[in-house]
Amino acid sequence: MQINPIEENHVSEAAGQGGHGAHLNLRGLGKQYGGRTVLDAINLKIAPGEFVAVVGRSGCGKSTLLRAIAGLEQPDAGQVRIGGGGRRPEVRMMFQDARLLPWKTVLQNVALGIKGGEARAREALASVGLADRAGDWPAVLSGGQRQRVALARALVHEPQLLLLDEPLGALDALTRIEMQQLIEALWTRRGFTAVLVTHDVQEAVVLADRILLIEEGRLALDLEVGLARPRARGSVEFGSLEQKVLERVLRTQAQFVDDKEIQVA
Amino acid sequence: MAHPATPRRSSPLSSPRRLLAALAPWALPILLVIVWQVAAHTGLLSSRILPEPWAVATAFWNLAVSGELWTHLKVSLWRALAGFVVGAGLGLLLGLLNGSSRRAATLLDTTLQMVRNIPALALIPLVILWFGIDEAAKLFLLSVGVFFPMYLNTFHGIRSVDPALIEMARSYGLSGWRLYRDVILPGALPSILVGVRFSLGLVWVLLIVAETISAQAGIGYMTMNAREFLQTDVVLVGVLLYALLGKAADLSARGLERHFLRWNPAYH
Numbered sequence: 001m002q003i004n005p006i007e008e009n010h011v012s013e014a015a016g017q018g019g020h021g022a023h024l025n026l027r028g029l030g031k032q033y034g035g036r037t038v039l040d041a042i043n044l045k046i047a048p049g050e051f052v053a054v055v056g057r058s059g060c061g062k063s064t065l066l067r068a069i070a071g072l073e074q075p076d077a078g079q080v081r082i083g084g085g086g087r088r089p090e091v092r093m094m095f096q097d098a099r100l101l102p103w104k105t106v107l108q109n110v111a112l113g114i115k116g117g118e119a120r121a122r123e124a125l126a127s128v129g130l131a132d133r134a135g136d137w138p139a140v141l142s143g144g145q146r147q148r149v150a151l152a153r154a155l156v157h158e159p160q161l162l163l164l165d166e167p168l169g170a171l172d173a174l175t176r177i178e179m180q181q182l183i184e185a186l187w188t189r190r191g192f193t194a195v196l197v198t199h200d201v202q203e204a205v206v207l208a209d210r211i212l213l214i215e216e217g218r219l220a221l222d223l224e225v226g227l228a229r230p231r232a233r234g235s236v237e238f239g240s241l242e243q244k245v246l247e248r249v250l251r252t253q254a255q256f257v258d259d260k261e262i263q264v265a
Numbered sequence: 266m267a268h269p270a271t272p273r274r275s276s277p278l279s280s281p282r283r284l285l286a287a288l289a290p291w292a293l294p295i296l297l298v299i300v301w302q303v304a305a306h307t308g309l310l311s312s313r314i315l316p317e318p319w320a321v322a323t324a325f326w327n328l329a330v331s332g333e334l335w336t337h338l339k340v341s342l343w344r345a346l347a348g349f350v351v352g353a354g355l356g357l358l359l360g361l362l363n364g365s366s367r368r369a370a371t372l373l374d375t376t377l378q379m380v381r382n383i384p385a386l387a388l389i390p391l392v393i394l395w396f397g398i399d400e401a402a403k404l405f406l407l408s409v410g411v412f413f414p415m416y417l418n419t420f421h422g423i424r425s426v427d428p429a430l431i432e433m434a435r436s437y438g439l440s441g442w443r444l445y446r447d448v449i450l451p452g453a454l455p456s457i458l459v460g461v462r463f464s465l466g467l468v469w470v471l472l473i474v475a476e477t478i479s480a481q482a483g484i485g486y487m488t489m490n491a492r493e494f495l496q497t498d499v500v501l502v503g504v505l506l507y508a509l510l511g512k513a514a515d516l517s518a519r520g521l522e523r524h525f526l527r528w529n530p531a532y533h
Contacts, residue, residue, distance in 0.1 A: 072432060092437075099433040103451040103528045112447070113437035137528045153437070 020191035021048035022082050022089040022160035024069065030077030031064055031217075038064045040217040041078065046210075048160075051187060051194045053208035055201055055249060061217040062197045066093075066165050069195065082161055092159035094167040098146035100138040100153075107134040110153045117156060124156040125149070128182060144175035148182070155186065162187075164196040168203065180206055184230070201246045205238060206231050211245055221248055316498040321505070324498035333487070338506065340482040344400070344475070345468050345510075348407025353415040353464045355408070357457070360419025364453070365445075370420075377416065385410035386474060398479040403472075410471040414463035422456025423449060455529070458522050465514040469507055 024046040031039040038061045046052050056062045067073040069080055070093045082089050100109045111121035125131050128148040138146060147167055154162060164183075168176045184207055187194055198204055204211050205225060213221035223245065227237055298318050304310040305317030312320070328334035359377070363370040385406055396402035426449050434448045476485020488503030526532040 070436065072436060095429070095433065097429065099429055101430060101434075101448060101451070103454075103526075104447070112434070113439055139528065139530045157437075 020160060021050070021193040022091070023048045024161060024193060024195070025081040025083070026069070026078065027081070028078035029065070029068060029075050029080065031061075031068060031073060031075050037217050039068065039075070042217075042219060044212070044219065046193060046195065048193055049191045050210060051196070051208050052210045052212060053196045053198055053204035054212045054214060055198060055204050055245065056214040057249065058199060060214045062214045063165055065214065066163050066195060066197045069161075070163050089161060090157050090159045091161045091163065092154035092157050093163045094147075094150055094154050094165065096166045096169050098138070098143075098150040100146055100149055102138050104138075105134065106130065106136050106138060106141070106149050109138065109149055110156055112153060114156060120156050121152070124152040127155065127186065128152045142175075144171050144179060147171065147179060151179075151183070151186075155190070158190070159192050161193045161195070164194065164198075166197055166199065169199065176200075176203070181230075183207065188229075201249065202233070202242055205242045205245065206233065213245070213248060221245075313495065313497065316501065320498045321501045324496070325502045325505070328487075328499070328502060334502075334506075337482055337484050337487045341472060341476065341484045341510075344403055344407065344483065345472050345514075348404055348472070349411055349464060349468050351404065352408030352411030352468075353461065356412040356415025356417075356460065356464070357419050360416045360457075360460075361423060363416075364420045364423025365449070374420075377413075381413045381417075385471060389474075389478065393478070402478075403475040403480075406475045407468055407471050411464040411468050414467060415457075415460040418456045418460030418463065419453065422453030422460075425456065426452035454525055455522075458518070458525065461521065462515065462518040465518050466511065469511045469514065473507060 024044070026042050026044040029039055029042040029044075030037070042065065054062045054065065064073060068075045069082075070091060071080075072093070082091060100106075101112070104112070107118065107121055107125065110125055111117045114120065122131065122134060125134055128151050130145060130148055130152065133141065133145065133149075138149065141149065150167070168179050171179060180203060183194075194207075196204070196207060205227075208225055211221070211223045211225060212219060213223075225241065227235075227241070231238055301310070301315070302318050305312065305315065305320075310317075316324075325334070359373065363374055363377075388406065388409065392402045392405055396405055430448055430452065431444070434444055439447060472483075473485055476483040477489050480486040480489075484503050484506050488500045491497075491499035491503070523532055
């Protein structure tokens with residue numbers, strides 16, 4: 001991203017594989033808000049082309065982590081290194097709300113920030129199945145369609161690192177499954193590195209190579225997902241893995257409750 | 266847009282009913298005019314107080330044919346336009362400046378807010394002392410009055426642009442003039458157009474006052490002159506003209522909104 005001063009360092013990083021995915025390296029990343037530690041010395045390495053899901057309870061710092069990677073937040077400590085292909089890597093972010101400019105047509109929204117990129121924007125729009133809505137205003141689209149336009153807008157820049165900040169959180173269950181399949185298909189075809197922040201454990205198990213759990217600003221779990229793609233939600237392995245992650249996420253809650261009870265006693 | 270509306274079929278029953286619904290708002294004004302005409306015609310209403318509608322229409326026609334009406338109309342229109350361009354233009358510029366720059370807002374906003382609380386009409390004696398009773402005085406009065414609605418709405422519009430959209434646009438590489446043109450200005454536009462509408466409404470009110478102070482031409486002059494000669498019909502022509510011009514200004518402001526805010530479902 002053009003505005004992140006930290007990325008000056010990235011150029012010297014070794015080239016990624018195939019030039020499609022960037023690798024991501026966080027060293028001792030820390031962030032505080034008004035004395036409260038949101039991120040506490042996070043160390044993390046993500047390989048080029050890897051799909052990583054970050055789960056955690058709300059307020060655990062997972063969104064802040066993503067925003068720090070995107071350069072939208074300045075970390076108080078540590079470094080973010082994004083490398084790939086020897087040149088400045090393209091990093092794009094998809095937000096929870098689509099953040100389309102309501103006064104620009106769907107096509108103009110997708111072409112935002114690229115000069116004379118109309119042909120490319122049409123292509124990207126077609127890849128998310130919305131070629132016929134190019135001339136429409138965002139106001140007439142459904143929530144799912146808006147997120148698909150936002151996805152096209154991110155993809156038209158051919159990102160090497162795509163950051164997804166709970167982009168499917170506000171969608172209904174069926175649209176969400178459709179979007180998950182679309183994201184997986186585009187990721188398989190293009191090979192970018194993806195970091196998905198979600199509160200939906202099932203979504204993490206469906207999409208990710210690796211699931212990270214963040215608790216109170218720290219990495220509490222780093223789990224490889226060995227299931228073959230495309231993943232069948234109904235399978236026994238899928239169910240047991242989902243159960244395992246969910247229990248781990250919820251355990252922190254149980255601990256909190258216990259602590260409080262002890263304090264009260 | 267993608268789902269073109271199916272053309273409405275007008276059943277034989279609904280067609281007259283819709284005509285009736287369209288005419289309903291006009292029933293009361295028409296009834297009032299009829300009552301007025303009858304009352305004036307039978308002498309119930311003295312023509313010194315209110316001339317009959319027909320006399321007003323005749324006066325309108327005579328003024329139009331003699332060309333007097335157009336001279337006054339032209340002068341008034343020009344004043345309104347000049348006052349609006351100067352006042353609203355400055356309001357827009359300062360609103361953009363203070364909305365975009367915290368430093369400028371700190372320096373200027375408090376002063377402007379203080380000046381805003383002085384009614385423009387309270388300045389009339391001072392304005393006459395400064396500018397005499399010439400065009401400059403009228404222009405000044407109109408500009409000052411029109412300035413504030415434009416300034417306040419522009420300022421507020423710029424400040425209330427969704428920060429999430431600005432963040433998104435920055436992260437997509439937009440900055441400087443392109444960020445301003447593609448995100449901040451369009452985001453502030455609904456509010457700016459509210460300012461335009463307020464200003465256009467206000468400019469006529471101020472114009473009436475300015476033209477009755479002292480003028481050698483203009484609709485205000487025409488009505489004040491008619492008052493001297495007890496020509497109530499001409500006075501009423503003037504009043505009607507102001508109403509029509511105000512309505513026209515409002516319609517053009519709404520036209521601007523419909524054009525510039527066509528992306529917004531609320532303005533379809």
